[in-house]
Amino acid sequence: EAQVVLVSACLLGEACRYDGCSKGSEKVLAALEGKEVVPVCPEVGSGLPVPRPPVELSGGTGVDVWTGRARALEREAGVDRTEDFRRGARLALEAARTFGATVALLKEKSPSCGSRHVYEAGKLRAGEGITTALLRAEGITVLGDEDLP
Ligand code: SF4
DSSP: OOOEEEEEGGGGTOOOSTTSOOOOOHHHHHHTTTSEEEEEOHHHHTTOOSSOOOEEEESSOHHHHHHTSOEEEETTTOOBOHHHHHHHHHHHHHHHHHHTOOEEEEOTBOTTTOSSEEEETTEEEEOOOHHHHHHHHTTOEEEEGGGOO
């Protein structure tokens, strides 16, 4: 039976990023060959539009968002998007469970999908995004696209 992998939709060529672009990559497609792919975009899934204002973490990383210590804020206007991002993360987890994905391949550096690095207050720092933190807490293995050889 093919392994089921939850994948950031933007890595599959879907133009769902905040800037209206995609991040489709041959490397990602090659890594997914022979696997069953479940595409998710937590931010669009939450109901946010494309394009949308860029969001950064404030007060910590994705893990801290779940403990209530950090927030997801629009970079320029400061609008609080924490609840949208949490809702999107929960929907991604639900998709993983529905389709039986135990592994995820997500877009590095995103406030939702980052797995090693995220932006906090304008700076790239070690940490994971809001969706990644939830998936890992629920036992799903999350890799970033930059982890691929
Ligand atoms: Fe959507 Fe994640 Fe890609 Fe951002 S990084 S566009 S939230 S799939």
